[in-house]
Amino acid sequence: MRLAKVISNTVSFMGRNLILSLVVGALFFVFPLVLVDLWTYWYWPRVAYLAGAHGNSPWAIAANLGSALGSGLLGLAANFVGHAVLSRATIDDINGNQPSIGCCTRTALHHLLPVLGISFAIYLVLSFMQYVRLGAGLLFPPHGGGVVFILLIVPTFIWAMGISVAVPVAIRERLGSIASMSRSRALTMGYRWPIFGLFSIALGLIFLMRVALVFGIRFAASAIPSASAFIIGTIPGAIVSAIVWTVASIAMTTAYVELRRVKEGTSVDELAEIFS
Template sequence: MASRTTVDPGIGGSRGISVGNVFGRSANVIKDNPLATLGTSFALIALPQLLLGQIGLSAAVFDNIRAGSYALAGLYGIVVGLLWLIASGALVQATVAHDEGRPANPREMLRVGVSRCLPLFAVYMLFTLGISAGMMFLVVPGIMLAVMWSVSLPAIVAERPGVFGAFGRSRALTKGARWHVFGILLLAFVIYLLVSMAVGVASVAGYGSLGALTGGGQVRMPIPTQPSLVFQLLQSIVSTVVLTWFTTVGASLFIELRDWKEGPDADRLADIFA
């Protein structure tokens, strides 16, 4: 899809970028399409890990790492990462569909997620390498690049401008609103981190390893015991909700920035036929 022409934000609309706009849009995407969004995330991310845990693969990965072998862990990471990229692309497509005023279609979401998986991987790797390099120079350049490129992943799915074009599109959309973008992303990350920590603490308790972690003042690697399936399922559901919300926040930020710069689709059509 050809990228849109970026215009002065004053032309696109008077509504500014705010936490309420972005978080509200993200919540509405999930609320209006719970099965398509949460169901897709659960099926692609939580359920495979849950099933692999039940057949003992998670424990096998843990044992291999303890033995100094990382081949199985690497394969496991590739599979999980691939499914995460597909789910991310699917959730961006759900957000785009919501912006267009239509319900998210799981089949369409999966088709887009699979077709955009490799470009997403390329953008993600370049994004990670660029931020890491920036962080080496007193942190600030890394943060600046992270904000500037913050919507490159949604852009590669929603508009298909090419791998390098996605970074240029993100840079253009965030220009003039980067402090707002930084604040929104920081708040979203803090919320995500706090909830993830809570889930992690619950997971440690569920595995019964708190005593091994703190007992005797010695640092030891605990041998996990299998928690109940009900506990694992609840943990997976919470993780699915958090990850889905965080991903749709990024996609919603892209939509909000695009509407702010260029006006909503309805406004652009009205200008054309005026």
């Protein structure tokens, strides 16, 4: 597997399908995150107050935890549907066809249950990691949370690299969520360092864009009152998330195609045959 080829194919796809990438990014990555942030930080505090879900009562803890988990899961589910749309589009493009948003969206919805299953599994792992870190921080202050985070981040990252092409597998090979993750682990076995390189590039991209974009726009929004400032302050983070999700979705699909070619000798025509 050649990392340079994966990166080149990713850049080429975005160059040929810029409008599609922007539309999918806005619909499935920007819009859901803005809605989740508005609910979490603007509307839910008011709803919680009216419902009496404030303070340290069991009801307040359960309601706030349910709101956080539910909104986070819905946002992630929308992101993974966008990932599935871009996976179909990328395979079409590599095969020399012009992808369409409507056709790619129908394919993603047709495979909705496996895609949502993969997103739910990832959400469970990330939530477990987060709450274990918080619990360790409360039980063993002041550095318990940081130590637990360091201990958990390595196996979590290895697991994430193993299932990184699970969504393209579900879209292309019509497998369920568990079978897709198992198939992804088999495909990525022996090639996880190049995939680690892709993850590293994505993390570097996140850092650079947050420094260049988020702080500047939020500073400008500080002069605007009330909900308008909150919305304007939320949009930069949503844009950064959309760019990262878009690039990562395309890159993981091109990595899947490259892994199939390297490990199984599968041609591009064979990969796209299911969509013909």
